[in-house]
Amino acid sequence: MKHLIHRAGKAAFLLMLTVATLVLVAGIAQAMPPQEDVTPTTEPVATPTPIPTPEVNDYPAIYRWLTDARMYDILPPGIPEPKRPYRLALDMIIMSQDYTREVAESAQEFAKELGMTLDVFDANFDANKSLSIAETIVANKYDGMFIYATDPALGPTISKMMKEAGIVAVGGDTPMTRDDYYYGVPSTYAGYIAGKYMMEQAKAKNWDYKKTVAIFMDLSAFTACTMRLEGYYKALYEAYPDFPKENIVWYDAPYTLNEVIKSVSDQITAHPADNYFVMVSCSDEMTAGAARALEAAGYTPDTAMVSGQGGGVGPREELKRPGTLYVSYTGYMPRCAGKLAINFLTRILNGENVPRYIQQYVVLLTKDTVDQYYPGGVEQCTEEMIRGMPMPD
Template sequence: MSARSARFLKTATLAGLTSLALIACTSNTPEAKKTDGNATQAAAGSGSNDAPGQKVKIGFSAPAADHGWMGAITKATQAEAKKYSDIELIVAEGTNDVNLQISQVETFINQKVDAIVLLPFDGAALTPVAIKAMEAGITVVNVDREFDSTFAARTTILGDNKGMGISAGTYVCQEMKGKKDAVIAEIAGIDSLPLTQARSQGFKEALADCGLKVNNRVAAEFTVESGEKAAANLLQAAPKIDAIWNHDDDQGVGVMAAIKNSGRKEFFVVGGAGSANVMRDIKAGNTLLKATVIYPSTQGADGVRLARLLVQKKALGDLVEVEVPRLVQLYAPVVTKDNVDQYLPTAFES
């Protein structure tokens, strides 16, 4: 293992611990007690953060569910809220209309909700109204697409786009086992998006660490149709391929259709985002899919849990810090046949 890979794995471990902190929570109710030095320290109470507490009214708004991952965000958020008797979740209809989403947030403000969990269609455009909510005393939790100002949210929950590329590239390097002439292909998402650029940059850096590079690259548009067209073009342009990383499992449905039509089998495929159908194929082992890299669709659900803790003035029990962190970045693990059962329960359907 190279020095860079070792550093990456160390960072991944720390990120994983942050994600686990979202799951294993204990109470943050302080109890003052004297130490031998007559200093006062806070000790966590014996209760659980999951025990019913102060009622919390949460507004949730996200873009339209025109993509499997986005649909899973809203579904997981609603399912998580139902687990808590002290949460009232108000879900706005998903929309890609920025002005309508701004109006939804203003409605939440007028309803005097305690918190808003917001996945903005456009982070910059939703920043002013998010600041307005914060100034009204409403706790805002920003999900996935960042606002332009730190004053717009108390806490932000992000996936790790560059980390996805690093994870995918590291896995490909491991599978190549030192094969320096390996031909690596990449099917990206929409090239103009920063998230696509970050994924590609991470992939490039990880491959460089083991002496490889992206030999053939095409871009799609996160749709089945665009994935099939891009993959067909790639296969026509590259007579030999050893591995393909496809950024998105939804467009991957089209990618795999194009591969099947080509009849080619000399390479393996790594997916992206972590859909259930890809995981089932990985588990079955009867396709060229050997792995996928997770971009968590639990971010909205995590946002609801953190909003609840923030309003109830609790913290993450696995941290010494007595406040919920300002930024939580979720890990981008590689799912293979060896660990697929661990990730299937939270996977989204393409």
């Protein structure tokens, strides 16, 4: 009996305790202000700054926009079949240089292989002559043409002439206008890969960068040339973050051999140094002239290096010569470029849906890689390469 009374008392006590606890909780809940639902905060997603579309005739802005807005694509696979034997023309900036001559010869051979003709006209780096050639192309009613410009300012004029004549026109290396077909080099990337190798060699030779002068040879009328030097500049400061700004010489250089020799000799005199980097933006003759000027001043491969853009047969042979000052070259694969031009033009004339802008293949040429891309001196140009080069990251 006592046990039952004890159990009943214990149960009653627990019941009272539970009720008291519930009352206390309810009171606290009433006393507290209502709480808002809390949602976790997230970082705002960064929106990339839109890249404005340039004006139709603003060549410098167009060239940068093509890269920055990633406008380039590649051609469809396979070899095109012309719907008829098209008559084509090439208005070439100058034919006395290895690179441009190889482009023209390759384009002629490929056009003939496809059952077409290509007539090549040499502007000899004369803007008036280039314009006269364009007039000849119109007068002779060619089906299509491509042009390596002597002066970007002529692009809109020649573009208008061709449109009015019903001639398909493609700009090579320099776009005529924003709306014209165009193929060219990935310029910043091209300068960077050659510059990066150059800096690696300088570090291997333990150059004192504070006693080194870096000469950047520009052709600022051509934004493509300037952007190639920007690639070299990036490579320089990746390798030497505190390279002295006062040791940089960036100037508009002449284009032809003898003028370049004098020009670089003057720079050496004005900016004496233990070592020299010379970065050349646009011409095989510019590269050759820079090397000769340095050699004449007594510099050797241990104290000076030259790097160029283009890579015709002359520079390819020079890279392999013992004792050369040539350290690196971005090879633009001229025979591939000539075939790419014909592939591009043929598809446009056939009425195919093709990209408006194409980048041609480039490769890093050094004494160790020339024979890889040119075994037996023959350029290796595959069907894939004449479609164009996918944009590098």
